[in-house]
Amino acid sequence: MSKGRVVIIGSGLGGxxxxxxxxxxxxxxxxxxxxxxxxxxxxxxxxxxxxFETGMHYIGSAAPDQVLGRxxxxxxxxxxxxxxxxxxxxxxxxxxxxxxxPFANGxxxxxxxxxxxxxxxxxxxxxxxxxxxxxxAASAMHSLDFAGANEADxxxxxxxxxxxxxxxxxxxxxxxxVLAGNLPLYAGVRNRTPFATHAFITKFFNTxxxxxxxxxxxxxxxxxxxxxxxxxxxVTSCRATRILCDGGKATGxxxxxxxxxxxxxxxxxxxxxxxxxxDDGVLRPAYRKRVQGAPQTVGAFCxxxxxxxxxxxxMNSNYYFYDxxxxxxxxxxxxxSWPEGWLYMHFCHEAAPVFAKSGVxxxxxxxDELEPWKDTVTGHRGESYAAFKEEKARRLLDSxxxxxxxxxGKIANYYTxxxxxxxxxxxxxxxxxxxxxxxxxxxxxxxISYKTRVPNVLLTGQNINSHxxxxxxxxxxxxxxxxxxxxxLFTQMQTKRL
Ligand SMILES: Cc1cc2nc3c(=O)[nH]c(=O)nc-3n(C[C@H](O)[C@H](O)[C@H](O)COP(=O)(O)OP(=O)(O)OC[C@H]3O[C@@H](n4cnc5c(N)ncnc54)[C@H](O)[C@@H]3O)c2cc1C
Numbered sequence: 422m423s424k425g426r427v428v429i430i431g432s433g434l435g436g437x438x439x440x441x442x443x444x445x446x447x448x449x450x451x452x453x454x455x456x457x458x459x460x461x462x463x464x465x466x467x468x469x470x471x472x473f474e475t476g477m478h479y480i481g482s483a484a485p486d487q488v489l490g491r492x493x494x495x496x497x498x499x500x501x502x503x504x505x506x507x508x509x510x511x512x513x514x515x516x517x518x519x520x521x522x523p524f525a526n527g528x529x530x531x532x533x534x535x536x537x538x539x540x541x542x543x544x545x546x547x548x549x550x551x552x553x554x555x556x557x558a559a560s561a562m563h564s565l566d567f568a569g570a571n572e573a574d575x576x577x578x579x580x581x582x583x584x585x586x587x588x589x590x591x592x593x594x595x596x597x598x599v600l601a602g603n604l605p606l607y608a609g610v611r612n613r614t615p616f617a618t619h620a621f622i623t624k625f626f627n628t629x630x631x632x633x634x635x636x637x638x639x640x641x642x643x644x645x646x647x648x649x650x651x652x653x654x655x656v657t658s659c660r661a662t663r664i665l666c667d668g669g670k671a672t673g674x675x676x677x678x679x680x681x682x683x684x685x686x687x688x689x690x691x692x693x694x695x696x697x698x699x700d701d702g703v704l705r706p707a708y709r710k711r712v713q714g715a716p717q718t719v720g721a722f723c724x725x726x727x728x729x730x731x732x733x734x735x736m737n738s739n740y741y742f743y744d745x746x747x748x749x750x751x752x753x754x755x756x757x758s759w760p761e762g763w764l765y766m767h768f769c770h771e772a773a774p775v776f777a778k779s780g781v782x783x784x785x786x787x788x789d790e791l792e793p794w795k796d797t798v799t800g801h802r803g804e805s806y807a808a809f810k811e812e813k814a815r816r817l818l819d820s821x822x823x824x825x826x827x828x829x830g831k832i833a834n835y836y837t838x839x840x841x842x843x844x845x846x847x848x849x850x851x852x853x854x855x856x857x858x859x860x861x862x863x864x865x866x867x868x869i870s871y872k873t874r875v876p877n878v879l880l881t882g883q884n885i886n887s888h889x890x891x892x893x894x895x896x897x898x899x900x901x902x903x904x905x906x907x908x909x910l911f912t913q914m915q916t917k918r919l
Contacts, residue, residue, distance in 0.1 A: 422447075423447065423448065423449040424446070424447040424448050425448055425449070425684035425685060426448070426449045426451070426682060426683050426684050426685075427440075427443050427448045427449065427450045427451070427683060427684070427685045427686075427687060427904075428451050428453065428673065428674045428681045428682075428683035428685075428686050428687075429450065429451070429452045429453065429686075429687045429688075429689060429881075430453055430661040430674060430686070430687070430688040430689060430690050430695070430698075431452075431453070431454060431455075431461065431661075431688065431689030431690045431848075431882065432452050432453075432454035432456075432459035432460060432461065432641070432645075432655060432657070432689070433460065433461025433462060433463065433689050433847065433882055433883075433893070434460075434461065434462070434463055434477075434640065434641075434644075434882070434890065434893045434894070434897075435689040435881040435882030435883065435893045435896055435897055435900075436452055436454075436461075436687070436689030436881065436882065437452065437459070437460070437641060437644035437645065437648065438496055438644060438893070438894055438897040439687055439689070439881050439897045439900055439901055440452045440644075440648045440653050440655075441496055441497070441644050441647045441648050441651070441653070441919060442496070442897065442901045442905070442910070442919070443653075443901060443904065443905075444647075444648055444651035444652060444653035445647075445651045445919045446905055448685075448904075449652070449653075450648065450651075450652075450653035450654065451653070451654045451655075451656065451681055451683075452648065452653065452654065452655045452656070453656050453659045453660075453661050453674065453676055453681065454655065454656065454657045454658075454659060455658070455659065455660035455661070455848070456657065456658070456846060456847075457657055457658045458657070459641055459645060459655060459657055460638055460640075460641030461476070461689070461846075461847045462475060462476025462477060462847060463476065463477055463637050463638055463640050463641040464476070464638060464641070464846070465636040465637065465638040468725075468727065468834065468836055469727065469833075469834060471727045471778055471779050471834075472635075472636050472768065472770065472778075472779065473725045473768060473779055473781065473836070474636055474637050474638075474768055474781070475723075475838070475846075476637070476843075477633070477637030477640065477890060478632070478637070478739070478766050478768075478781070479507065479512075479626070479630055479631060479632050479739060479766070480504075480630075480631055480632075480633065480890050481625040481626035481627075481628060481629060481630050481631070481891070482624075482625050482626075482628040482629055482891070483499070483502075483504055483629060483631050484629050485499065487628055487629060488563065488564060488565050488625070488628075488891065489625070489890060489891050489894070491565055491914065492565070492891070492894045492898075492914070493894075494918060495913065495914045495917060495918065495919060496643075496644065496647070496894075496919055497643065497647045497918060497919040498640055498643040498644060498647075501639060501642070501643035501646075502633055502634075502639055502640065502643070503633070503634040503635060503639075503771075503772050504631040504632070504633060504634065504772075505631060505632045505633075505634045505769045505771075505772040505773055505774075506629065506630070506631050507630040507631060507632065507737055507738060507739070508737040508738050509525065509526040509527075509530070510523060510525045510526075510530070510534070511523030511524065511525065511738045512524060512525075512526055512626060512630035512738060512739065513602070513603055513626065513630075513738065513739045513741060514738050514739070514740050514741065515599050515602030515603070515741045515743075515748070516740065516741060516742045516743060516824065517595070517598050517599055517602060517743050517746065517747075517748060518595065518598075518743075518745075518746045520538075522535060522538055522599045522602070523738070524603070524626075524627065526627060526628070526629060526630065527627065527628075528550050528554070528627070531546075531550060531627055532546045532547060532550055535596075535599065535600075538599075539593065539595075539596045539599075542591060542593050542596050545590055545591045545592065545593065545596065546596075548590050549587070549590050549591065549600060552578075552586070552590065552616075552620065553619075553620045553623050553624050553627075554624065555574065556574070556575050556578045556616070556617050556620035556621070556624075557620050557621055557623075557624035557625075559574040559575040560575055560617075560621070563621050563625075563891065563895060565914070575617050578615060578616040578617040578620065579615045579617045579859075579861075580615065580861050580864060581615065581616050581861060582611065582612045582613060582614060582615065582616065582861045583601065583604075583609055583611070583614050583615065583616045583618065583619040584597075584601070584611035584612050584749065585612070585616075586616040586619075587600055587601055587616075587619075594746075594747070595746070598743075598746065598747045598748050598749075601619070601748050601749065602741050602743070602748045603622070603623065603626070603741060604619070604748055604749075605741065605762070605764045605783065605785075606622050606626075606889070607619065607622055607718075607855065607888070607889075608718035608719050608752075608785075608853075608854050608855055608858070610749075610750075610752070610858065610860075611749040611750065612861075612862070613858065613860045613861060613862055614858070614859065614860070614861070615859055615861050618859060618887065621887065621891075621892075622889065625889075625891055632768070632769035633769070634769050634770070634771050634772040635769075635770065635771065636768070636770075640890075647919055651919075656676075659676045659679070660676055660677070661674050661675070661676050661688075661690070661698060662675050662676060662677055662698065663675040663698055663699075663700070664686055664688075664695075664698045664699055664875075664878060665680070665700075666699065666700065666703050666875055669875065669876075670875060670876060670877050671683060671685075671686045671875055671877050671878045673686075674686055674698075683877075684877065685877045685878075685879070685904060686877065686878045686879070687878075687879045687880070687881050687900060688878070688879070688880050688881070688882075689880075689881050689882040690848050690882075691847075691848050691849050691850050691856060691882075691884060692712045692715075692857075692869050692880055692884050692885075693712055693713045693715075693850045694848045694850075695712075695873075695880060696708070696709045696712050696713065699875075703874075703875065704873070704874055704875075705874060708874065711866070712869060715857050715858075715867060715869065716857070716858040716860055716863070716867065717849075717850050717851055717853035717856065717857060717858055718853045718854050718855040718856065718857070718858045718888075719752040719785045719786070719787060719853065719854065720785070720786050720787065720788060720839070720840025720843060720844075720851060720852040720853055720854055721783045721784065721785060721786060721840065721843075721854050722760075722783070722784050722785075722786040722810075722813055722817070722837065722838070722839055722840075723781055723782070723783050723837065723838045723842075724781065724782040724783075724784075724813075724814050724817050724818070724835060724836075724837055725779065725780075725781050725835060725836040725837070725838075726779060726780045726781065726782070726832050726835050727778070727779050727832065727833045727834040727835065727836075728776075728777055728778060728779060728780065728831055728832060728833065729831050729832070729833045730776070730778075731776050732776070732831040733767070733776060733777045733780075733828070733831050734775070734776060734777070735767055735769070735773075735774045735775060735776055735777045736765075736766075736767045736777065736780075737767075737773075739764060739765075739766050740764070740765040740766070741762070741763075741764050742762060742763050742764075742765065742820075742824055743761065743762040744760070744761050744762065744820065745761060745762075748762060751784075751785050752785045752787060754785070759784070759813075759816065760784035760785075760816065760817055760820055762784065762785070763782050763783060763784040763817065763820065763821070764782070764783045764784075765780065765781070765782050765783075765821065765825075766780060766781055766783075767779070767780040768780060768781070782817050782821055784817060786813075786839055786840055788840060788851040788852065791839060791840060791841050791852075793805065793806075794806045794809075794841060795841070797841070798845055799841070799842060799845045799846070802841070810837045810839065811837075813837065813839075814835060814837050818832075818835075839852065840852025840853070840854075854888075855883060855888035855889070856882075856883045856884040856888060857869060857884045859887075869884055869885060870885070871885040871886075871896065871899055871900045871903065872903070879900050879903055879904075880900070881896055881897055881900040882896060883896065885899065885900065886899060898910060898914070
């Protein structure tokens with residue numbers, strides 16, 4: 422017998438993973454997805470027979486005994502993925518001030534490799550890595566180590582900015598810049614992003630780093646398969662338009678005229694979209710205002726590259742390029758300085774490919790640049806928008822060509838997206854890459870709880886804990902713990918395979 426009806430709004434990683442856990446635990450789960458294709462940022466698209474990923478290009482700590490591997494194992498996903506390890510001696514390459522600095526997997530290799538470039542700062546590198554280790558291990562949710570967790574220890578680093586901590590540890594601007602070079606992974610802002618965010622993400626990828634061969638939509642496909650196996654339902658092209666409340670509790674969700682009754686509603690949509698679904702008077706105006714006014718991480722312009730067959734050797738690293746001496750503040754570009762930095766990656770169509778079929782170059786783009794088209798929808802933005810994107814593509818290609826001479830001649834086709842594309846496909850506020858910006862200057866005010874004022878409406882997804890595959894899955898655990906109990910869920914995670 423069903424333990425109750427759960428309606429989940431949105432089929433991103435947060436919605437699907439929560440749906441799987443609750444369906445496996447006896448709930449009658451319905452996931453509503455506004456788009457025709459499920460998965461949110463896990464979606465891929467195909468043009469002229471070539472596949473491109475939109476929002477999950479590499480993952481970390483995914484070996485079966487590592488933190489993500491254990492979570493994906495519990496969710497029944499790991500067995501469905503073919504993982505292709507990135508180069509362990511250079512999973513990330515930071516190109517700063519005209520020089521390339523590789524990040525190697527593992528503590529010793531990371532310190533040794535960078536120590537070769539900064540021989541007089543080896544002590545600083547050791548201090549840096551000790552702190553990254555300590556902060557990452559201190560969070561039970563990020564380490565899945567409940568015995569060794571010390572949440573109080575990380576509080577300080579949730580409240581101190583990444584820029585301040587790095588400068589303090591290294592005392593050497595170039596080394597500090599190199600260590601911060603992976604900041605597009607969290608759209609870090611020098612004096613605002615907590616050091617803890619940097620530490621979690623750096624540790625996550627330093628432990629091990631992989632691409633998902635064949636594309637990140639394999640994660641969504643696996644979760645949907647498991648959801649259905651446990652009797653759950655996914656309804657696509659079904660946009661939730663209203664959460665109906667009666668007597669202070671939600672009774673169901675409207676998608677246009679259709680009504681889905683619910684005992685519990687979980688929203689995977691951006692919180693700013695979620696509060697729009699409530700009738701006036703249900704939520705406090707101050708809460709609504711805070712949610713809708715919260716600062717967001719910057720958006721991205723993406724240039725998708727379709728390479729000529731057999732011409733571009735597969736690059737088994739992620740390449741972070743900065744056209745200056747510091748990685749910070751690329752989001753503050755001017756009309757003439759864009760792009761000040763970009764991230765270049767190849768997609769992995771099969772495990773360990775020899776040549777790349779496709780790739781992407783990602784560079785920050787602020788919402789103010791897109792003001793003229795903010796009231797338009799995908800596919801109907803007009804010629805001026807097409808010309809704007811073409812000009813951006815040209816400049817990004819020119820910058821790529823300078824660093825990788827000859828690459829332009831090896832591209833068969835290219836495609837582009839802007840933050841407006843992400844806004845329209847996933848509902849993220851202003852097309853922000855990672856949703857809410859956690860901000861040390863605002864402290865807890867920049868965070869939004871998974872609980873709402875309505876007791877049976879919960880939030881999930883990248884905005885309630887953190888973004889990225891691990892951040893979102895940890896958020897799922899937090900949200901599902903509210904329903905199943907933390908103890909029960911943690912026991913399942915250690916002992917079960919869904
Ligand atoms: C360019 C880019 C690159 C990235 N690269 C990586 C990476 O390499 N590794 C990594 O770990 N992370 C990466 N991320 C981050 C990661 O993709 C996200 O943090 C994560 O996928 C977000 O999952 P989510 O469930 O919170 O939300 P989303 O994926 O945004 O899903 C939300 C879903 O809700 C649906 N929805 C919204 N409103 C409604 C409604 N009213 N009714 C019905 N459905 C609705 C949307 O259509 C969407 O499907 C990247 C992100 C971006 C943008």
